[in-house]
Amino acid sequence: MADKQQMTTGSHEEHHEVHGISRYVAIWLILLALTVLTVVTGKMDLGAANIYIAMAIATTKATLVVLFFMHLWDEGGVNRLVFAVSILFLLVLILGVFGDLTTRIPFSLPNSGPIP
């Protein structure tokens, strides 16, 4: 009985591949490098490009954390699906609201000044 339990626990371990910590160290160093990069590019005046660069770096960092620190790289389908769907709905929320905001007539916005 005890052996049986040991065996089943072991089998989920096989599924969850066992890596050394070298992968965690590599991800940690990349995350630190990207943090320095985002501070350096954030201090440059690149106009409208600043926000896109900052978001691209942040998204890269977040992807590394989710895939390797949070093990979604090794993890099976349904957990990936759950997280992907939450990101999808985040995008739906932002796109829906900005679709409204950017197509309004100007004086319906709070920063447009007095109505002519």
Place this chain on the structure above:
Amino acid sequence: MSSSDPHAAHATSVGHHKLPWYQAHHFDDIKTQVHAMRLGMWLFLGTEVLLFAGLFLGYAVYRWLYPATFQAGAAQLDVTMGCINTIVLITSSFFVAWGYHAVKMGERKKGVILLSFTILCAIVFLVIKYFEYAHKFHEGMLPGKFYTFTGINLPGANIFFAVYFLSTGLHAFHVIVGASILAWLTSRVFKGKYGREYHVPVELGALYWHLVDLIWIFLFPLLYLI
């Protein structure tokens, strides 16, 4: 669903008596239970993403309406402190990943030390945050009617600081909750409850902590840098 799983059918035939303390009797086997625990945690993390989504959306809308104000507001924040806090959180994420790995490998003592380092990082983060907040309280950069700062003469300046306090405040609350969960897990590892054969709660606590790091990864550039 379980009938299609050969492992589940196998374990049911063994019977429910003398299960290990960590296995609930309503699961066919430990594999199914671990699967359910992980799925439950990811569902919760999905709702956490959506909780912060509202604040990120508020940020995006007001930034779009008042771009100059938001740049002037970001210039008021201390990039050095924000950057140190980013490094502290990323390092804490590394420690908790390593600590979980140590517990999984049965190195309990190492696990306890690494999880304690993670909690220490959380405390350092909160202390730095305290100094940032204290400075802003002193300058009157408070949300709503308490806003008395006169350094930015642009419309929407108080909104920037309202967004700043709400998003970093909710995040700081998550840091406190995450550190408390890790402290509880660390004491359980220390007592020998979790080790080589059962370590899923440590994994799930670590997942929560990584999410706290994840949110800060976005908050830092949005609020401090651009």
